[in-house]
Amino acid sequence: MNEKESSKSQLYGIMGWPVGHSLSPFLHNAGYRALGLNAHYAVFEVKPDNLGYAVLGARSLGIDGINVTVPHKVAVMDFLDTIDKTAERIGAVNTICVDGDKMIGHNTDGIGFIQMLQKENVSLAGKRVAVLGGGGAARAVAAAAADEKPEQLRIFNRTLEKAEKMAASLSTPELTVTAHPLDDATSLLPECHICVQATSIGLDPASPGPVPLDWVTPDHAVVDLIYNPPTNFLKTAKEKGAKTIGGYGMLVYQAAVAFKLWTGRDAPVDEMWRGGEEAMKRR
Ligand code: NDP
Numbered sequence: 035m036n037e038k039e040s041s042k043s044q045l046y047g048i049m050g051w052p053v054g055h056s057l058s059p060f061l062h063n064a065g066y067r068a069l070g071l072n073a074h075y076a077v078f079e080v081k082p083d084n085l086g087y088a089v090l091g092a093r094s095l096g097i098d099g100i101n102v103t104v105p106h107k108v109a110v111m112d113f114l115d116t117i118d119k120t121a122e123r124i125g126a127v128n129t130i131c132v133d134g135d136k137m138i139g140h141n142t143d144g145i146g147f148i149q150m151l152q153k154e155n156v157s158l159a160g161k162r163v164a165v166l167g168g169g170g171a172a173r174a175v176a177a178a179a180a181d182e183k184p185e186q187l188r189i190f191n192r193t194l195e196k197a198e199k200m201a202a203s204l205s206t207p208e209l210t211v212t213a214h215p216l217d218d219a220t221s222l223l224p225e226c227h228i229c230v231q232a233t234s235i236g237l238d239p240a241s242p243g244p245v246p247l248d249w250v251t252p253d254h255a256v257v258d259l260i261y262n263p264p265t266n267f268l269k270t271a272k273e274k275g276a277k278t279i280g281g282y283g284m285l286v287y288q289a290a291v292a293f294k295l296w297t298g299r300d301a302p303v304d305e306m307w308r309g310g311e312e313a314m315k316r317r
Contacts, residue, residue: 044073045096046296049080049088049110050103057310058101061289064309068302073098080106089113092130093137099296100130101289107170114139123203124177126170129292140295143171144178146288147230147259153287154279156228156255158182164223165189166216166244167232168196171259175232180204180211187211188226190219190245192233216244224249231258236265243267250274261285262314286310 048058054077062075078100080088085106090113092100102110107126111117114127115136121127127139151158163184165176168191180187187209191197197213204211214222223229223245233244236258243258243266250256252275258268259281272278290301 042072044071044098044297045076046073046099046101047076047078047097048101048103049078049085049092049106051079051081051105053077053079053103056103057285057313058103058289060309060313061286061306062293065290065293065302065306068305069297069299071297071299073297082106082109085109086113089130089137093132093135096132098132099292101292102128102130104170111139113137120144120177124170124174125203126173128174128288129295131295140292141174142288142291142295143174143284145291146284146286147175148178148182149287149290150279150281150283151257153283154277156277156279158184158228160185161227162186162225163188164219164226164229165232166219166230167191167234168193168200169232169234172230172232173200175230175259176200176204176211179230180206180209184209186226188214188222190214190216190222192216192244219245220249227253228255228257231256231260231265231267234260236260236267239263239266241266242270247271247274250276252276255279257281259284282310 066073117139121141129140189197201211201213255277256271261282293301
């Protein structure tokens with residue numbers, strides 16, 4: 035890159051702690067290359083105590099857009115000028131756009147989840163949907179699912195209060211979202227059509243997952259937001275004949291939505307998909 039080009043280049047990145055494992059740079063940088071954009075996506079390791087300084091620094095340095103990941107998705111909201119409606123409803127931000135001197139918080143995880151299901155020809159409309167988890171990912175997924183007109187939306191979480199708060203905030207006159215302890219999942223899950231695993235428990239390679247899967251049949255669809263490596267939970271559901279979907283598509287589509295918000299260009303999804311896959315293979 036010559037000096038003139040570099041002076042015009044756009045800079046994006048991700049703030050998290052730890053964040054060295056993130057695939058996002060591989061997705062976005064593959065996208066910039068595919069469209070010939072003079073842009074770069076970097077990784078910013080930001081300790082929780084430094085989050086406010088990091089956001090101020092990004093603003094001062096003229097960084098063009100930032101993704102936010104664990105553990106900053108909620109805390110970062112205090113440092114932004116505006117939070118868009120979707121992020122407000124989810125209660126977390128994963129993408130910051132810069133508009134002049136204003137920083138605007140968005141959340142693209144929910145739309146990423148729905149686009150992943152669309153790619154897999156799975157619709158939530160009229161279905162009985164269960165979400166396992168009460169953290170940030172579960173909130174994004176449940177909020178997006180509630181908008182798809184499911185027949186039923188049940189949220190199961192180890193800490194019941196979190197599920198109750200989510201259910202109350204997502205319920206509408208048309209849809210009563212219900213909250214349940216994770217321990218009740220075994221008796222209630224058989225009647226659902228689609229089960230979304232959105233806890234972090236499967237990150238432990240020895241864990242079988244948050245709930246037993248005896249109820250699973252080929253009529254069920256089971257989604258696990260964890261994408262690499264495939265969890266035991268998803269492997270078991272597959273053995274039982276269910277349609278199974280790992281969370282890699284959600285990662286790619288949430289990135290694609292952020293890409294469009296930042297650059298104004300349709301994201302080259304296939305190239306971004308391949309960019310992340312190649313990085314996973316190298317690990
Ligand atoms: P959070 O830390 O916000 O939430 C973690 C959730 O897991 C909580 O509901 C927590 O329950 C539950 N949990 C953790 N340990 C256990 C356990 N031992 N038994 C039962 N429940 C447990 O994480 P996120 O919501 O941000 O992320 C959840 C998962 O989703 C992560 O594994 C992440 O990799 C994945 N993810 C995937 C994305 C994608 O694009 N595919 C995007 C974002 C996340 P409690 O509330 O009781 O503590």
